Amino acid sequence: MINVAIVEDDSDIRQVLCDFLNAEEGFSCQTAVESVEQFLEELDPDNLPTVVFMDIGLPGMSGIDGIRLVKQRHPSVEIVMLTVYHDSQKIFNSLCAGASGYLLKNTPLEEIRTGLESLMSGGAPMSPQIARKVITHFSGNQPRKTTPLTPKEQEIVVGLVDGLSYKMIADRMNISVETVRFHIKNIYQKLHVHSKAEVISKSLRGEI
Amino acid sequence: MINVAIVEDDSDIRQVLCDFLNAEEGFSCQTAVESVEQFLEELDPDNLPTVVFMDIGLPGMSGIDGIRLVKQRHPSVEIVMLTVYHDSQKIFNSLCAGASGYLLKNTPLEEIRTGLESLMSGGAPMSPQIARKVITHFSGNQPRKTTPLTPKEQEIVVGLVDGLSYKMIADRMNISVETVRFHIKNIYQKLHVHSKAEVISKSLRGEI
DNA sequence: TTTTAAACCCCATTTTTATGGGGGATGGCA
DNA sequence: TGCCATCCCCCATAAAAATGGGGTTTAAAA
Known part of the structure; x- marks a missing residue:
């Protein structure tokens, strides 16, 4: 049984995803909170989630800061970003902070499930749009930063x-x-x- | 109509993939060759493929060198790796050379098709296993510090x-x-x- | 030539930091 | 039980930073 937690400030998305996972065979979602602070508070060290779906734009601490905190305290917990942001900076900050995947919010529920499965079998869920940004980063086609500073x-x-x-x-x-x-x-x-x-x-x- | 070319030395795989794409709505595969050299020779500059599926282990030039050559002459052509290799070095070399995607050969035909679709809409096809390696590259080079902070x-x-x-x-x-x-x-x-x-x-x- | 951007310097005021103290209150552990 | 780490709060003071203003010089651009 894969225990999933959701940190997401939009209560609709939270509820839909949570219900979906609970209905699926082999998945369980017992934690669905709206902020990193709340997540850490309600966290039971004896019953850690296997995977956390983490938003970025949250009340209080950002999801990226959240990755750092959670991974620092519980390195075994896998964190998958689930957010609308697709700018390179947020992507790389998330991955560097220790995220194990990056999905955009428009991802169908069905693909979220297969993403979880590939995560469990040593893969990483990643939206194609995100993969593109990551690849572009390697091929060096990054737009040059024009700093306005002298x-x-x-x-x-x-x-x-x-x-x-x-x-x-x-x-x-x-x-x-x-x-x-x-x-x-x-x-x-x-x-x-x-x-x-x-x-x-x-x-x-x-x-x- | 998306024009796909295949550079792959295994004639079975080549044929199966080629037939599959020709049977699919919106795809066409007119070029299926077994080496980069052959590909470049048969290439018609007036009828460039939109996407090239490229293997790595090939007779003659390697697929990675192939990326560089093709991209140099025809930067607009998208190249997606389709190979059994999943070691970090080959992955990063491919991406740095200009590949727009990286799929493992065990990828189902159906997913190859959706991969092509996401490529056409600005994404990049990438097997979860590969995504994992890429992500590890970002977060992996961070030695875990045992912070003395509460x-x-x-x-x-x-x-x-x-x-x-x-x-x-x-x-x-x-x-x-x-x-x-x-x-x-x-x-x-x-x-x-x-x-x-x-x-x-x-x-x-x-x-x- | 006038304008403009960049670098240089000075003054005054308010806010924020840095650093030193002084207390308490927990909760776990020896 | 007392010890220890962690967390909570208050005071005082000196240093540093943030923000506003006022200038000059130089070299390149319009």
């Missing part, structure tokens, strides 16, 4: 990522702290962020 | 990575800002860092 601004971003303070960046670049401030103000405007933290995240996620 | 501390790290301030983290977790402070102090001690920036960097680099 060379100096990029250098400062590197400093931020290295965990340096304004003063340390100033010393490293042989400019005044005031100039560092100036550049950072402009960086924030260009990237539409309001803190070092966001710049560092964007940078390390390849969004700059 | 669950709550991990949750706070997630908040920091999301670019939240102490107050926002407190709200999300329904605890006091002072408690957030308390946890962060402990996190810094455990990780030997002295700023949010360093925590975020470590986290996104998988060092936590």
